[in-house]
Amino acid sequence: MGKLNEGKDEGGGDNDGADSSSSSEFVYEPRSVRKKRFVDNLVNSFLSEKKKRQEEVEHEEEGEEDAEGSEKNHSSENSSGAENGDHQDEQDRRKKDGKEKKKKSSKDTNNQNPVQVNMQKSLLETFYKMKLQAQNNEVDETEEIRKNEEKILAQVSKALNAPLQSVKERAKGIVYNENFKTIWTLPSKYKVLSDKYVSKVRNVFYIDVSGSDIPPPIKNFRDMKFPKPILKALKKKKIDKPTQIQMQGLPSILLGRDIIGIAFTGSGKTLVFVLPLVMICLEGELRCPIEEGEGPLGLIICPSRELATQTHNVIKYLCEFLHKDNYPMLRSLCMIGGVSTFDQGREIQKGLHMIVATPGRLNDMLNKKRMTLEQCRYLCFDEADRLIDLGFEEEVRNTLDHFSRQRQTLLFSATMPKKIQEFAKSTLVNPIIINVGRAGAANLDVIQEVEYVKEELKLSYLLEVLQKTGPPVLIFCENKKDVDDVHEYLLLKGVNAIAIHGNLGQTERQEAINLFREGKKDILVGTDVASKGLDFPSIEHVINYDMPKDIENYVHRIGRTGRCGKTGIATTFINKNQEEAILLDLKALLIEAKQKIPPFLEMLDSKGINLKEIGGVKGCSYCGGLGHRITQCSKLESQRNKQISFTNKDILSSSNKHNNMHAYTGDW
16 A cells, blocks of 8 residues: 555555456546546447448439439430440449549548537537436446445355354254343333434434334433432432433343444443343342352453453442342452453352453353353343454354353444444344444544654654643553553653553553552553553543554544543554555544544545445445445455465364374363
8 A cells, every 4th residue: 555655646556456356346447538438439429320321321322323324224225226335334334433432532531530520419418418428337337336345245244144143043043033021111101202202302312223113212310210229329420311322222222122332432332231231130130049150141241351340340330339228239250361260260159140251261261161151141242343353253153152042132332334233233133223423433522633753753752742631641552562662761751651561461451550540640551452442531632652553443542532521632643654545544534523634634635436425335344444445445355364364274273183293182
């Protein structure tokens, strides 16, 4: 791909190369080439029509002359002799030669003036005909793009076709058609609301829904029938009214519906799936108490340890308030790596209502038969697009193989492109899709500032950017080395900073987050491990020291600020090391959020086919970027390459499996 300081021709050439890599993909042509082809075709059609008319006229003249000649011959037949016959033959030959010369001169004239058209047609008529043909060709090209993108998306969906079904369900062909049954019912006053009024409420709060039998949004927690301790717990956290995603999501989940929830970062998605889970477990405990070795009733899967810990803390907070008000104690466990499996196994044996887990540790415990999911009836994927990507797909499949009955399934994320939505529609039971804003759109409460900074000047300029706001500040780097370099530089300059990345142990990572959250550290420097759903109070400023490689990570990063209606600032450093594709995505995102576009991004050509809405999709239907189509998606290309490498690895490992003396020989 072209860099920022490279010309547009180079960027366009790269696209052509990408398109030609597959025989099934079309080739883009410049507008000028297409226009020239249209004009040439039009002129040629006029010339052929004129030639046809001339031949018809000549044919008629020839017929008339033949008729006259026959009459003359008939009248002079009796009076003329052999001499007159010879004279007539010579006259006919001369006429024939004259016609051939006339025909030849006509052809020469046409060859000398190929642009001459039939002037009987007006110029206006010709213009409209050319315009109509251009529009038809543009429609044909758009239709071709749509079909090609649908074909690619179908291939992606086919690869993701089975993750939300267990092996038992697939083998027996079990398909659930009815929604999950719950005891919660919609309040009477909401049952009588007209469709027109409900639609008006959704429009006011920018809530977009799709599905059947969708309950109306409820604008307060009391009408959702939560017990008083829950309302007290929310009030203590200064949560008085539900957000848009909570208004529509909570009633839908409480009714037992499968949900795909899409909302911008900081919109309160965690409460949407935690509150119904607590209510389900409370109902189960009151009906039939959980004994030793039983449970869990509900499972939440998160992509990172930090996000799992944060979600588990919310559950513990709500359960403590219930217990203080003489409700039974609901037990929960945060099952993540970096913590003793022995301690986690001991907690499981006591009996659990809820588990919040990362895929790796969860599968480890399931495969060792330290726990089961026989009683689990509630499954939630937080940051679902991350979990269903190639990195976690196998773990998700393994987890679902341990379910033995119908469950209520929820998917939540701030960035959920069409690939995940389409895949989820086919595997969930009559799902409701709730969308607050476009999937992958940036939070409008975040002021986005993009600055061009040379690579060697980043560190020194960082101190200047830190003066924009007070602490707390989050700094994101693309790799662990940069995190350590930035952290060390800030410490040398006397800045109260701490770092977090994947090479640190779980204890160190958790300690860093706690110190930053408690305000004992002013700045947290980290990789994307700190960007996935983590909620830090009152973040004033997010700095992208490195621009991420895909726009989804950018949205997650800047979403750490501007939460719960507060305004935040996000500053991003870019330079010539960034690819043009990600910069086009960034420019389109800034335009959508009505942010200021810096001059160096204005220079990029962001017009044309990439920004058009084709088949109901604007931008890339795989990653959600607005600056490119799925045919130019670098993320999809890298995922395909990974899949090929994994397949080759599996083939090699299976071929050596039984011949190698160190090969796998069964579970001991």
